[in-house]
Amino acid sequence: MKCKQLVLIALMAFTSLSFAQSKSEFVVEDIRVIGLQRVALGAALTYLPVQVGDELNPFRVSQLIRSLYSSTHFEKVEILRDGNVLVVRVSERPTISNIVYEGNDDIKDEQLQDSLENSNIRVGEPLDRTVLTSIENGLKDFFYSIGKYNAEVSAIVTPLPRNRVDLKFLFEEGDAAKIKQINIVGNEVFDDETLFDVMELKFDTPWWDFTSETRYQQQTLSGDLENLTSYYKDRGYLRFAVSTTQVSMTPEKDAIYVGMNVEEGEQYTISEVELVGDLLGFEGFLNQVLPLSAGELYNQATVTYTEEFISKYLGRFGYAYPTVTTIPDINDEDKTVKLSLSVDPGKRIYVRRINFQGNVITADEVLRQNLSQLEGTWLSDSLLESSKASLSRLTYMETVDFETIRVPGQDDKVDVEFKVKEQASGSFTAGVGYGDNTKLSLNAGIQQDNFLGTGKRIGLNVSTVSYQQSIQLNYTDPYFTIDGISLGGNIGYSKFDGGDFGVVQYDSKRYQIGANIGYPINEVNRISFGLTYANVELSSDNTSYEQTSRFYDQFRSLDDPDSSIKYESFLASTSWTRSTLNRGLFPTDGSSQRASFSITTPNSDVNYFKMIADTKWYFALSQNQRWSVLARMRLGYGNGYGSKNGTEQILPFTENFTAGGADTLRGFEDNTVGPRGVQRIASQIGTTPLGTPIFGSPDTDRIGVSPRSLGGNAMAIGGLELIVPTPFVESEFDSSVRTSVFVDVGNVWDTEFDYDEYKDLNFVGRTGEGQPAVLGDYSDWSQFRTSAGVSVQWISPMGPLVFSFSKEINSRDGDNPKFFTFNIGSTF
Template sequence: MKLKQLVAAGIVLSSASFANAQTTDSEFVVEDIRVEGLQRVALGAALTYMPVQVGDRLNDFRVTQLIRSLYSSTHFERIAVSREGNILVVRVSERPTISTITFDGNDDIKDEQLQESLDGNGIRVGEPLDKTVLVSIENGLKDFFYSIGKYNAEVDAIVTPLPRNRVDLKFSFEEGDAAEIQQINVVGNELFSDAELFENWELQFDTPWWDFLSETRYQQQTLQGDMESLRNYYMDRGYLRFNVDSTQVSMTPEKDGIYVTLNVSEGEQYTISDVELVGDALGHEEYIMQVLPLTSGELYNQAEVTYTEEFISKYLGRFGYAYPTVTTVPEINDEDKTVKLTLSVDPGKRIYVRRINFNGNSVTSDEVLRQKVVQMEGTWLSNATLESSKNALSRLTYMEEVEFETIRIPGQDDVVDVNFNVKEQPSGSFTAGIGYGDRTKLSLQAGIQQDNFLGTGKRLGFNVSTVSYQRSAQITYNDPYFTIDGISLGGSISYSEFDGSDFNVIRYNSKQWSVGANIGYPINEFNRINFGLTYSDVELYNRGYYEQTENFYRQFTSDSDPDAAVEYDSILASVSWSRNTLNRGLFPTAGSSQQASFSITTPDSDVNYFKTIFDTKFYFPLTRNQRWSVLTRLRLGYGNGYGDIDGNDQILPFTQNFTAGGADTLRGFENNTVGPRGIGRSSQVTTVGPDGRPYPADPADDTIIISRRSLGGNAMALGGVELIVPTPFVEEDMDNSVRTSFFVDVGNVWDTEFQYDEYKDLQRDPRSGSLLDYSDWKLYRSSAGISVQWISPMGPMVFSFSRALKEREGDDAKFFTFNIGQTF
C-alpha cells in the first residue's frame, strides 16, 4: 500500500544538521522496524536509541521523539522516517569517522593546546565528525587571535572525504601580524605623568629599537592587567576613589595599529582614621595588631591591606585553620577624606590531615619522600610545615618540581588529604671529560654517580679517571637517613696515581690510597653538622726541584739520598657545618647556602697541618616568577702546618695547596694555572778570585728560574656575580633543566709563607717570566662571560664563553670551556 506522506518532524539540532521526516496522518501499530544506511553502527545499537518498539502505536509526536533520540546519539547527520504498510522504515546517513587531524600555519597556539580544545568538543581521531561544531570552533579560535591583536587572522576547517565514510580534518591558519600599539592615552591624570603611570605596564609603545624585550603588540588580557596595575598605583597612594570611567580601543583601517584611550577620575587622597579587628582571631588579637602595617593617620594603601589579609590568613594557618576568611570592610568618610578599616576574621574549623600522598615519583619510594615531610598525618594542617616540606623536597637533587594541594574529604568539613605532586629528574650523572692542550695532549675521564640509588635516596658513586695527569678509582657511599632521626652515615675508598706536570702544576708524581668515614647530625631543618675521619698513605717521587717544595721534602729525606721517594701516612679529622635554604637542589633561584669546614691531621700523623674552607652562595630573585635572578658567590680557604720536626716548623704539604682556574673557580683561565709558580735556583759552587784561586760562590749571584707551572698556595679567595636570565628559544617549563647566566668571576690564590725579598734581587733566567710577589693577595684575576648549563640524561653539561678582564704575566687565558658532570 502506498503511503500518504506528510512533512513532519524536521528537527534542526544545529545550523549544519537537518532531518527529513515522513509520517502518516493517522496512527498505526508498528509491526516491524527496518533501519537502512547503517555502516559502522550496529543494528542493535541503533534500535536502543529509538523510543519505539514493535507493537507500539506510532503517531507524529512519537516520530518527533524518535528523530530527536537518534540525533542525540551523535552517530548520524541525516535521518528520514517513512512507513511501508505497518512497517516503520528509518533511513540514516552516518557521520563520517575522523581519520586524521592536522594543523597548519599555527604559531601562537601549540598543537597540543589545539588538540586539547578539540577533545573538549568531542573532535578526536576515531570519533564521528559533527560538522556543526566546526563553525563554533573556527569562531572560537578567531576570537583567541583577536584577543592577542591578530585581527587579520583566518581559521578554516577543511574536511577531505576518504573511502569507507572517513574524512581527514585539517585546520588551516593564517595568523597574520599582530596589531602594534601606536599610542596609549590617559585622559584625566593631573597628579602623575604618563611616564610614571606607564612605568610598570607590560604593554608599551614608541619603544627604542634596541628594547626588543618590550611588548608592543596589543593583547586584551594584558591591557586588563595593566589597567589593574594602574588602579593599584593610585590605590597604593591613598586615592581610594580612583576610577577608570571608560576605555576606548580603536583600530587603523588596515587592522595593524591600535590606539588605546583611558578616561580616569583620580579623586583625592584618603588617610586611615582607625583599624579595628573583629571576629575570632583565636586569642592572637594583640600580636596581630602589633605586627600589622596598617596605622591610623597614614595614607590608605591597598597593597598593605591585601598583605594584611594574607598575613592573618597564613598566621592562622599555622595553627591548623587552613581556610580562614579575612575581609576588610572600609567605612569611607568623604567629608574629612578618611577611611576606617574593619578587619573581620572568621577562622573556620581547625583542619586535620587524614593522609599524605605522593604522585609522580616513579623511581623514588614514598618512604624516602616522607622522610623530608615535616607535616604529620593525624595532626592539624599547617601551611608553614607544608611549605617547609615542599622546600625540603625541592632541595633533593633528583627532584625537578614539587607542588602540593589539599583535598577536602566529602562529608567531612574538618579533614583533608595532602597530595604532593613531584616531577623527578635524572638522579644519576655520567661524569665525562675530553680535552686537548699543548702540554696535556688528549685526556679522557669517566665516572658514574647515583644520588638516588634504586629509589632509596642513598648516594652511590664509582668514578674512574684515565686523564693524562691522573689514573684513579673511587667508591663513595652515603645514607642520608641512616637513622629515623636523620643521622647520615657514609664512607669512601680511593686510589690514585698523579702526574703534576700534566695537570698544569709543578712536576711531581704521587701514589695515594685512602679510606674514610663520616657521620652527620641534623641541627634543624636548614642546618647540619658532619664529622669525618680519613686515613691516607701518600708516596711522592720523580719530583722537580723548587724552592717552595724543598722545605717540605727536607723533613723526610737525608743528604745521603736526596732524590729518594717520600712516603708518609696521615689521619685527617674533619668537622663541617652546612646551612641550606635554597628553593631547589639543582638550578636554585632563591635562598642561600653556606658551608664551613675545618680539617686537621692527628698529632701522630707523619705530617701535621690544618685546612679551613668557607663557601657561601646567595640567590636574589628579580622577578615574581624567578626567571631572572642574581647569584653572588664567595669561597675562602686557608691552610698551614703546625708543630715542628727536628726543630723545623711544619708547613702545609704542597699537594694540599689550593689551585684556581677552570669551570668551578675562575672561568676564562686554564684549569689550575692561577696562583704562585715554582721557583728553581741555579747556584755556582765556587768562583775564581783575582788571585786565580777558587773561592765559595756568592749566593747573590744565583740565578732563579720561574716555572711555567703553578704551585698553588695555602690561601684562596674566589668570588663572583651572575645574572641568571631566561634561556633564549627554550620554553619556561625547561627552566629547571637549562640555565643561562652572565657572570663575572674574580679571585686569587697566594702563599702566605712566600718570602719575596729573598728572591727579588736575584738574577732571572732569560727564559723565565717576571717574578711576582706570590704572598700578595691583591694580585687578583677576573673574567666575564656567558655560561649555559644543561641537565642532560648523562648529567650536567656546562658551556662557558669568557674573556679574561684582569690577568697576570704567565697566565693561560681560555675563551671556551666545556665540562660534563659538573655544575655550580
C-alpha cells in the same frame, strides 16, 4: 547548540507527524536498521528504546529519535514503517581522519588541539558539523580580543572514502590594529605621562623601543584600568574611579583610539585600624605587627597585603581557609577612613593523607623523608612550602608542586598531593674520551644520587687520564635514621703525576678510607663529622724547590736522601652546610653556604689543618626566573701546627690550593694560577785542587722559578654570573641547559713565603715557555687575576658538560691564559 536543538525538535515533530498520518499505532514485529557502516547493529539497537512486541506510537517515535541523536553517531535519522516492521534509516556522522591548521601565528597548534578536544573534535571521532560554526566564531572572538579585527577563520571539511573526512582550519589573521592615541580626561593630580607609564598599552613609541606593545588588546585594557585604580588607591585616593571608557576604530579596522574618563577624588587618611572576629588569641601579636597604622595615607596594596599576611599567619596553625575582609568606614567630611579587619578563621584543617604523583623511580618513602608536613597533623602553609623546598633541592627532582584537596563529606580534612617530575640523577660512563687538559682518557664508572630509587648516593669510578689513575668507591645514605642522620664512607686508590696536572713535577700514590656522619639542625642547616685515614707515598724531591724541600726535610733519610718518602695521617673533619636553593641542579633563587674545618690528629705523621668557606647567592631577576644573577665566593686557608724532629710543621704541598680552569677561574689553564716553585742555586766560585766545587756565600746564590704553579696555602676566588635564557632552547629545557655571562676573580698565595729572602738574588732568567721573567711576591694576597666570558652547561646523557669561552682581563707574569675550555663530568 540551540540551533541543533531546534533542528532536532523539528525533525522529531515532522517524523512524528508523518508517522501519525499513517496508522498511528502498531505492534512492532521486527526492527530493521539501514545505513550502518562503522556502528555495529548490536550497538545501534542498544540506542533504541523499542523492542519487538512493543506498541509504537508518536510519543515513542520521538523518544527513539532523541535517543539515536544523543548517541552522537548519526547525522540523519528517519523512522519508517513496512507493515508491522519498524524501519530505521540512518546516516552516520563521518569520522575525522586528520586535522590540520594553516595560517595560525598567534595561536599554537597545541592550544588549538586542546580547544577542539574540549568540543569533542579529535582524530578518530565522529564529526559533529553543528559545532564547527561555534568553534569558528570562538576563534574569531579570540582574534578580536587581541586587536585583529580583520581575522577570518574557516573550517573546511573534505570528504574521503569510507565515510571519512579531513578537517582543515584556515586562518587569515591579518594585521593587528595599532593604538593611535590614548586620551585620559579628568586627571589633575597626575599628568598624562605619569599615568601612561602605569599602563601596558602604549602609542607613539620610539622606533628603538621594541618592548612596548602598541597593539590593542581588550584584556590588556582591562588590566590597565585596574593598574590605574591601584595606582591612585595606593596613594590615598580612595574614591578614585574610571567612570567611562571609549574604544573607537577606523573604518579600515587598522587603528584604535582609546579614551577614558577618571574621577580622582581626594586623599584619605586612616583614622583607626581595628581587628574584629575570632582571632584565636593572636590579637596581641597581630596588633603589633600589622602593616597598617592610624595616621598614614590609605594604601590599597598595604590593605591587601595585610589580609594575606593574616591569612598566611593563621595558615601556619592549621586554619587553611580563613576569611579576612576589610570593611572601610569612610568619613567624607574629614577625609578619613576607619578600617575594620574582620577575621573568620574557619575550622582547623588536618591532613588526612599525603600522596605523590610522577615519581616513577623514586620510592614514596624517600620523598616522605624530606617532608616537614606530616599526615595526621594540622595543615600548615609554611610546612608545605618547606616540604616543597626540600624536595626541590634533591638533585634528582626537576620540578615539584603541590595542591590541597578537600575530603568529600569532611570539612576539616584535606589530602595533599605532591606532583613531582624526576630528572637524571647520575651518569654511567665507559669508553674513550678527550679533554683539553686531560688529553686521551679511558674511564668507566657509575655515579648515582638516587640509587634504585632509594635516595642513597653511590659511586664507583675507575679512570685513567694523563695525570692520574684512580679507583674510587663512595656511598652515602642521607637518611640512615628516621631523624635524618646521614652515614657515608669512601675508599680509594690513586696514582698522580703533578707535571701532567699543570703543577710542579712530583709523583704520588695514595690509599685512603674514610667515614662520615651528618646531623640535621633544621630543614636548611646540617653539620657533619668525618674521619679519613690516608697512606701517601711521594717520589723523591728531584726538583729541590724551596717550598717542597721544607716539607721533604721532615722525612728525608740522611742515609738515602734521594729516596721516596711515606707518611700516614688521620684527618678529622667537621663541616656546616646551609641551603635555601630552589633546585638541586641549576638553581635560580636562594643561597647555599658551606664551611669546613679539617685537622690531622696528633698521632699522624703530618700535622696540619685546613679551613674552607664557600657561598653562593642566586637572585632571580624575572618572574619566570629565566634571568638571574649568581654571586659566589670561596675562601680557603691551611697550615701546619706543631713541629717534627725540630722542624716546624707546614701544610703538605700536596694539599695546597690551586686555581684556574672551569671549576675555579675560567680564562686560565687548569691549576696554573698561584705561586711558582723557587729553586735556589749556589754560585760556584772555583774548585779545590782535588776538583771539589767551592761555593760562595748565600747572598751570591742565584734563583730560578718554575713555569708551573706549586699552589698555595691560602685562596680567595669569587665571581658574578648573569644567567640568561639559552638561545634557540625552549624554557622547558632550562633544567638541563644553562647559559651565563660571567666575570671571575681570584688568587692563590703562600702566607709562608718570604719574598725578602730572595728578592736581592740574581735571577737565572727564562729557561722555558711560560716561565716568569721575574720572581713574584707569592705571599701577596692582592695579586688577583680576572677574566670574563660566556659559559654553557649541559646535563647530557653522558654526564655534565661545561663549555667556557673566556678572556683574561688581569693576569700576572707567567700566567697561562686559555680562551676555550671544556669539562666532562664536573658537578655544578
